[in-house]
Amino acid sequence: ESESEESSIISRFQQYLKIDTAQPSPRYKEAAEFLISEGKRLSLESQSIEFVEGKPLVVLKWEGTNPHLPSILLYSHTDVVPSEHSKWTHHPFSAHLDSQGRIFARGSQDMKCVGMQYLEALRRLRAQNFRPLRSIYLAFAPDEEIGGHDGAEKLAQSEIFQRMNVGVVLDEGLASPDAHYRAFYAERSPWWLVIKAVGAPGHGSKLYDNSAMENLLKSIEAIRRFRASQFDLIKAGFKAEGEVVSVNMVFLKAGTPSPTGFVMNLQPSEAEAGFDIRVPPTADTESLERRIAEEWAPSSRNMSFSFKQKASTRNKSGKPLLTKTDSSNPWWNLLENAVEMAGGKLGKPEVFPAATDSRYFRDLGLPAIGFSPMANTPLLLHDHNEFLHKDEYLKGIEIYESIIKAYASFNDHGRRDGASKDEL
Ligand code: MET
Ligand SMILES: [Zn+2]
């Protein structure tokens, strides 16, 4: 690349990063306009779909020479998580490029990088007069960070999606601190649990059983023991991060407010705590549910519970939501080879420790692979000072160029395309 080409690539990335699409009030319209205009510059067909008003989902298309073959879906989400601006060295929507070449922005890793890299890879393929055999779709969806219900979930269930005849989905992965890229064949399902205790209120000096605080604390102790047992499996090297159940307390709510803080000599009659639980695809969910009902929020201790989010680990037929990584899934091998051809190396397939929109596609029986080409990069998603080095970003474009070329050219002579659904 010439220097000026490189700087226009970086500035397009910065332009996307500068659009404040943070939850809970993302500027979706601005993002959609930007993406559609980028799509037009690449002569892609474009469509903005509002399954829910004000939440556009942009679909771009490059038609294949054999549009009857199952297509490739290059998926990304447009929203980002909120940030504590004052704790960042550079404003999270300034997309500041520092003297070392690092680009700081919310979304630089999760996952505006990927969305723009797809486009840049297509730009390079266009310039080479590449003709895809299979149609290539790009989808830029809203609301991943709040569950994807008004984005990917609606897309996956739509007629539009059926007509797209998608054969494989690429979605986000995670940065890797070493030289290997990470690739994900499954993910943990988020269960966002709120437990609540009630009990008799009382004077702050009185020792008595069954107060709301005491009841809640017993649960917190039990949950912490379980958490430690899971964490120990990782610490001992028996399990990878995505293979255990994680539980983290994310809020505590109790006490009687007063203008100067909280009333100190009153034991409250209600206490609540929230937990972000992540469940691996093959976990015994029934036993976990029992544990919650019997140990973590037993009605015998005047406790109740509810879920703010509870994603299933299995499809309708009870099969865990996993994408095959063996020879039954040609896309995995193609990815590995294509990454290698572009000078990269894939680590061994992992379970994504958090959630992605891939679950909605895996639920349909489609193979979905989580992959963000960021090697030599600290894992900073949802963290302060999220950044991506410009050289990693540029390298990632070449990686995608290689993958998209391989995927869009893949011709299995009709052997698998009919059969690949449901086998993942
Ligand atoms: C249940 S929504 C998931 C949002 C985000 N990707 C996470 O894993 O936390
Ligand atoms: Zn993400």
Ligand SMILES: [Zn+2]
């Ligand atoms: Zn995220």
